[in-house]
Amino acid sequence: MTDASTNMRLKLPIVCFILQIILIILFGVLVQYDHEVDAKKWHSHNHSDYDNDFYYRYPSFQDVHVMIFVGFGFLMTFLQRYGFSSVGFNFLIAAFALQWATLMQGFFHGMHGGKIHIGVESMINADFCTGSVLISFGAVLGKTSPIQLLVMALFEVTLFAVNEFILLSVLGAKDAGGSMTIHTFGAYFGLIVARVLYRPNLNKSKHRNSSVYHSDLFAMIGTIFLWMFWPSFNSAITAHGDDQHRTALNTYYSLAACTLSTYGMSALTAHDGKLDMVHIQNAALAGGVAAGTAGEMMLTPFGSMIVGFLAGIISVLGFKFLSPILEEKLKIQDTCGVHNLHGMPGILGAIVGAVTAAVASTDTYGDGMADVFPDVATGDVEASFQGIRQAISLAVTLGMALLGGLIVGFIMKLPVFGAPPDALCFEDSIYWEVSGNKLLFFDDWLNYSGKKTTKIIKYFINDSKSPIKLVVY
Known part of the structure; x- marks a missing residue:
């Protein structure tokens, strides 16, 4: 089932080897350990080894890493004949993206004396960037070659780092769990790429664009891993102490409330009252997305549950009613429904973050204002203006994602990258021995x-x- 255009015998080795050799050279020239990793620098100060940031951050890193490779990978195995590609291509592009993200994020955030300093926190941030790429992967799942996906990762990681720098450093926005920088950016970037790569004859493969019993069960493995570890994801890089504790708790209750609203809406919107596995696999996670921006803020457990409850409703309604409209009217073939899990809940999370920031006060935060909103604590800006910053950041993210996705989509459309033909999409045997x-x-x-x-x-x-x-x- 492989012809000359989709044959990867030479194309994939050339791309993989060239990219990895370039990465090795760039790491050799630009990257070095930070002071908590470097043996000489760490032992030049009198402190306990257990003060090292590794012991505070590595458990969170492990959880995030599992989400990236197991959670995202298995979540996309719902297609009946695309399981190898869902997990395998997820593995491939994640391994490349985390290396490239280390460099790109380092250029903007981690340069010291012309060198990029790396440690456990840079590993977490690289995984965050990789997560955004994997969200975009979900939008084009089954319709792209591994080379196209590597090309997408190459450009998207770069644009992600630029957008992240603008939001966090230039605009001074807060987005600990990445509702804007990770989820909104990844979703709308992927949707525009999917629009550019639109296939008018994709109905030739429609019999494969569906699940079977065991493939949906495998996808639920990804859902459960993501659901369990999402509190770690949102809190991984927040300040130690109450900030990290609060973020995990807010996410925890948002996810729980989201799950109940997902089950309720799934049964309510079905013509026969039966649950839809697609809703449970995806919409039950929307609470984690929506709690990303405001998670470290004083959202309160009550507020977190409201956010999660709304996220589940919005996500299920998106799968039920909006996805068919996007495909029919806008020609956006969103395989995994990333608009419903990451796009709309990401926007909801950004809005909640803007409102929560705008009403922040020292009566509520006390001395903790310095951790969450340092510019407000010093008096440089009012809380209301911080809310405006958050809203502007959402607009910037959407603009970067839409424009970047448009350009990268046309690059990916070049025939040299070996995309599968319309009649053979969602099929493992084009690229795998099956x-x-x-x-x-x-x-x-x-x-x-x-x-x-x-x-x-x-x-x-x-x-x-x-x-x-x-x-x-």
Whole structure:
């Protein structure tokens, strides 16, 4: 089922080797350990080894790392014949993106004397950037080659770092859990890429753009891992002490409330009152997205639960009603529904963050204002203006994502990158060795090649109530 245009024998090795060699050279020239990692610098001061930031940050890093490689990877295994690619390509682009993100974020945040200093916090930030790329991956899942995905990661990581620098350093916004920088940016970047890569004849592959019982079960593995570790994700780089404690707690209750509203809305919107696994896999996570910006603020458990409750409702409604409109009217083929899980909840989180910042006061925060809103604490800006900063940051993020996605989408569209044909999307066997596929999927090859034959034998399961049938035609 692989032809000259999709054959990766030379293309993928060339791209992988060149990118990795360039990364090795750049790391050799530009990157060095920070003072908490460097043996000489760390031991030049009189302190306990257990004061090292590693012991505070590494548990959070482990949780975030599991989310990136297990959570995101398995969440996308719902497609019946795309499991290898969902997990495998997730693994590939994440391994590349975290290295490239270390450099790009270092250029803007970690340069000291011409060198990029790295430690456990830079590892977490690189994973955050990688998460944004994987969100975009979800929008184009099944319709792109591994080379296209590496090209997307190359440019998106760069734009992510620029947008992050503008928001956090120039505008002075707060976005600890990344509702804007990670989720909103990744979702709308991916949606515009998907629009540029629109396939008018994707219906030729529609029989594969669906799940089966076991593929949905695998996807729930990703959901559960993401759900469990999301409090660590949102709190990973917040200030030690009450800030980190508060962020984890706010996310915890937002996720819980979101899950109940997701189950309720899923049953309510179904014509027969049955739960939809797509809603449970995705919308139940929207509370973590929506709590990202305001998580470290004094949102209160009560406020966190309201945010999560609304996020679940919005996400389910998006899957049920908005996704078909986006595909039919705007020609946006969003495979994983990232607009519903990351896009709209990310905007909700940004709005909640802007409102919460605007009403911040020393009566509420006390001396803790210096950690959450340092400019407000010093009197440089009013709390209301901090809220305006947050709103402007959302607009900047949307602009960067839409414009960047448009440009990168056209680059990815170049035929040299080996995208799968319309009739063979959502199919592992184009890029992977898959045992037992030659007979089972021979009809797909015939559809693609246009060749005629007689007595073609195909095995298939008609539906869950029917036995395996033998069809001769």
